[in-house]
Amino acid sequence: MDSDYGVPRELSEVQQKRTLYQPELPPCLQGTTVRVEYGDVAIAADPAGAHVISHAYPHTYGQPLAHFLRKAANVPDAKVISEHPAVRVGIVFCGRQSPGGHNVIWGLHEAIKAHNANSKLIGFLGGTDGLLAQKTLEITNEVLSSYKNQGGYDMLGRTKDQIRTTEQVNGAMATCQALKLDALVIIGGVTSNTDAAQLAETFAEAKCATKVVGVPVTLNGDLKNQFVETTVGFDTICKVNSQLISNMCTDALSAEKYYYFIRMMGRKASHVALECALQSHPNMVILGEEVAASKLTIFDITKQICDAVQARAEKDKNHGVILIPEGLVESIPELYALLQEINGLHGKGVSVENISSQLSPWASALFEFLPQFIRQQLLLRPESDDSAQLSQIETEKLLAQLVETEMNKRLKEGTYKGKKFNAICHFFGYQARGAMPSKFDCDYAYVLGHVCYHILAAGLNGYMATVTNLKSPLNKWRCGAAPISSMMTVKGWSRGPATTQIGKPAVHMASVDLRGKAYE
Template structure:
């Protein structure tokens, strides 16, 4: 007697608001079509060891209201089955032992890659659909399409930064706020720009090259001096945690002992970028006779398991529905996306970066109008500052340097500054009726 086939749901990577909405919607859709749903607990952690004891049957009654809450109803982990062929084999065998013929994976770029490899290894025995989740917003979707959880994380991040900005002004101090974003600066820029932070630094500024720790420090010191010359001793800088990976090898050497996760990534929580920059900036300012109060603040864990805002609640319910529906309709080897209110499947083959063999990443476009506007509102040393002798004299006087000395110390920062933003107006249409026959 053949057993009924099942649909399984698995969550990998780090938490993001909206996971439970995907689980709920997918379960409801499958159950209503007579398909049993299994929740695979803790990502790939157990099934890649051949352990099928950590699963639970999901039914409509227990999941119909979990979409309001953050976290993951079936747990999560960063366990990576692609590093060991036996682990990948164990995943496929474990799912087949559980009579699973359809798998929904929920996760970021690493989980997407694992989903691709599982589908490939299953050889048609298990159909796999991936739902893109990451507050980093760095999966390769079209520019207007966010990964789920990003908007909730940004929303709450702005609230935190808004309060820190008031505290900074009240107490005459600076905050260095480290935002999550291992490979891309979407979250840091999204928070910093919306909140009106003093400046935001993201790894994309240094794309294609390694940056010295001194450059990061001087950028922050330059912003501090510029702000101080305007009579303000306070500020908030938002920094993407992925700046660690932009640092030159000699600067990263001191981080070699830091623990790495299952995907080989530095455990960024162990790399205290904020404290590192705080100490270096204060030391540099002391050299100019300036005493500063700087507080390093990491935000990220406060955002990842937050209850989703309505945008992400609706968005993720749509994604969960589509994931289940496309599997039940015979779909396979694709990522689910919603674009302009329409379901758009993204085949796994299109997600691979031929250079890395991994899932393709989406970075902040530093040549976009959006980024150019963000830069214009930041308080940081700019090319036009060095072209204005009055401004330059004010900055130099703030730190007791001559104009020439100030140039020597800081003018190198503007080398990588993007070109100025030029907005060309659209040509006006001809007046109605002109040039038309009677």
């Protein structure tokens, strides 16, 4: 499984066949002359935040939307070499790998070379680490050949994910200047695209010539807004996970004695859990957004599950499958408050061993009630975006344990007359994250790669590549770009319950819309 960057690797038969698939381009991107049309100035979705955002992003907020259209019929295709200047472009993977990421690079490379064979695409090795350390690999047809339509991010790799501190931003700028990059393309989700916007603003401020372009690639599916319909990878993740969940349903139904509690990778938002539930029909899905909206406590959720188990037992069904979003813990009000307190103490430099003794009385009481394993997980240092280490917090085990305790109690009291409750817990995510991308993700990523070229060729800075009308056939897809700052919102945030302050503008994850169609 090892590969050395840039060295063609051995592929399996399936992988070889996949490299032969050539995604198409929508008509608007065909040929070498694409027309750019500018629309209205893109306004932040949250008007209340617009002032804060425009203040934080004076150079890049308030730019117009861009649309890429087919050239008018009477305009001849440009003569490639003479009319399109050669460009130097850098590209970097940020954040959790997501199926389809490689095709963004492929699409961008194709577009760059089609417009000027002397242009260069430079990949950064090992993600943002490579960006800061100027570790590069020139992307060529040979390098690309074994990564077309393949999963993972292993052509370039990725490690740390943030470009946020002044030191990091300056480091990135130094690299872009040293390599004389006309543009830097950042492939990632909500946090990486927020970083991209910040980088664009700083570069503009510093008169650095490099334009920054973001691409919406994240398996979580939580980068959704007025301009972005879905993200690269979400389709694959949901399909692969749904297949596995269907297997689990068949299995539960065969053994007739287990409840499978499956936590779905996808961060705090429940998009993956909801979509997988729609595709695979488990017995129950718990949505973080519902829990938060109804302010359900962990005991409420436990009771709901227990009641469902009891009702099923009355129909002689002693098995089931329950889906839980990765970050459910942050949607449960009292656990979220506890996490915030812990987070605040981390921020004050309190060591992990001492945190529990410094919690407020109510938080301490809750903390002591929780099983040992989850206490350890709650105490983990938060991630770089201040969220808890959601992948490490086994909410599915906590719920399974609470449900088991309650069912045993009901059994003893005689209110529950079914079989002894047995739970088996799972965390589904890593298995799917490295999966081979679906046809949709192959196509979508490839087209986005092309769009990136047109953004940078138009000299736009701080934009995200967008493709819309995605539910229609590919020949109806619409390509464009929107300023990332216009996708931002401003949230109040807190470190500990006592202090609340206005946060910086950021691209925030989109929650599942409880009034939306999918939810119904």
